[in-house]
Amino acid sequence: MNNDQKRPRTLSELKSLLExxxxxxxxxxxxYDNGFEDEAIRLxxxxxxxxxxxxxxxxxxxxxxxxxxxxxxxxxxxxxxxxLSHHGLVCISLGPSGSRYTAMLDDVPTKMxxxxxxxxxxxxIFADTQKRLLSRQKIILIAANQxxxxxxxxxxxxxxxxxxxxxALGWMIEDQTKKRPLDWPERAAIRQIAHxxxxxxISGYEKRPKPTGLVIVGGVSLVTGYLPxxxxxxxLQRGHKTGRNEPCPCGxxxxxxxxxxxx
Numbered sequence: 001m002n003n004d005q006k007r008p009r010t011l012s013e014l015k016s017l018l019e020x021x022x023x024x025x026x027x028x029x030x031x032y033d034n035g036f037e038d039e040a041i042r043l044x045x046x047x048x049x050x051x052x053x054x055x056x057x058x059x060x061x062x063x064x065x066x067x068x069x070x071x072x073x074x075x076x077x078x079x080x081x082x083x084l085s086h087h088g089l090v091c092i093s094l095g096p097s098g099s100r101y102t103a104m105l106d107d108v109p110t111k112m113x114x115x116x117x118x119x120x121x122x123x124x125i126f127a128d129t130q131k132r133l134l135s136r137q138k139i140i141l142i143a144a145n146q147x148x149x150x151x152x153x154x155x156x157x158x159x160x161x162x163x164x165x166x167x168a169l170g171w172m173i174e175d176q177t178k179k180r181p182l183d184w185p186e187r188a189a190i191r192q193i194a195h196x197x198x199x200x201x202i203s204g205y206e207k208r209p210k211p212t213g214l215v216i217v218g219g220v221s222l223v224t225g226y227l228p229x230x231x232x233x234x235x236l237q238r239g240h241k242t243g244r245n246e247p248c249p250c251g252x253x254x255x256x257x258x259x260x261x262x263x
Contacts, residue, residue, distance in 0.1 A: 014064050021050055021060060022201060025194055032191050033210070040187035043194045044140050045149035050197065051121065052141065070114035071121075072199040074104075074192060078124040078133075085169040086127035089136075090188040092171060099173050101184060103191035105207045112199075120196075125189055128168035132159040136193055139186055160186065 009017075024046045032039040051067075053059050061067045075088040093102040115123075126134040142160045146153040162168035167181020199205045 009063070011064075014060065018050075018060055018064060018201075021046055022198070025050075025198060029191065029194050029198070029207075032187075033207075037184065037187050037191075040190040041143055041148045043190050044143035044147075047140050047190075047193060047197060048144040048149065051117075052137075067117050069117070069200060071117055072112045072196045073115045073120050073123065074108045074112045074196055075123055075125050076110065078127055080127075080131070085129050085171075086124070087169055087185055087189070088123075089125045089192045090185055092182065099182060101182065101188040102209060103188045103195065105192070105195050105209050107208050112196075126163055126169070126185070128159070128163050129170045130168070132162070132168070134159055134163065134186075136189075139189055140193065143186065143190060 025043065028039045028042045028046065032043065049059070050061055051059050053062050053067075059067070061069075076086075078086050078088060087101070089103070090101045091104050093100060121137045122135050124133050124135055125139065138157075138160070142157045144150050146156050147160070147164075159168075164186045165183060167183065169182070169185060171182040172179050173182050195207060198207075
């Protein structure tokens with residue numbers, strides 16, 4: 001008797017599995033929001049199960065014929081002309097507990113729009129100071145396949161490693177006399193991707209982040225956060241200092257002194 005014979009899954013089984021995967025996604029997202037930020041790796045593995053099709057495997061949404069739904073896109077668009085690095089899915093929050101990359105969930109600075117899966121999956125969400133690019137798809141598959149989600153490879157994608165662990169986005173945190181790169185932007189991006197997936201699959205789903213401090217969005221815009229007046233923040237610095245008469249890096253076509261330099 002051949003014990004390796006297979007049978008097709010029933011529609012009922014697939015729907016039950018979808019409910020389980022959504023529950024996994026929500027639990028890991030809650031754990032991330034409660035401070036367990038390495039949970040991002042498990043978020044990536046679950047998102048891969050839901051969305052990734054290959055020559056040898058079929059995603060759960062494809063098996064349910066659901067890949068034709070529109071997906072919520074909360075990322076700012078990548079502008080190749082912008083001299084700054086790009087982190088379109090995350091912000092940088094500066095507060096009493098330190099400075100870190102943060103997923104803004106439903107508190108994004110622009111209105112979310114719905115796009116096709118292909119556009120959403122392939123959108124550029126990171127461009128480092130050398131203009132090396134990563135899309136949502138790349139971030140999820142590298143985190144899941146190489147960085148511990150489902151497998152740990154002896155080698156890691158060079159661009160992912162540079163952005164994740166080597167400060168290739170250019171943001172530095174200064175603590176007293178010591179400077180270090182601001183690490184783990186991909187974890188916050190994966191958390192935001194998970195939020196987009198949950199919003200796309202669950203009608204009316206909403207969640208907002210816990211209050212932080214001053215927030216820098218996309219490397220460009222400054223918005224008011226929830227910083228207590230007595231809080232002290234370490235300074236956050238870029239590798240390149242923009243001159244007062246240089247074009248403002250936000251892309252406004254104004255001189256820096258007439259735009260973000262005023263603050």
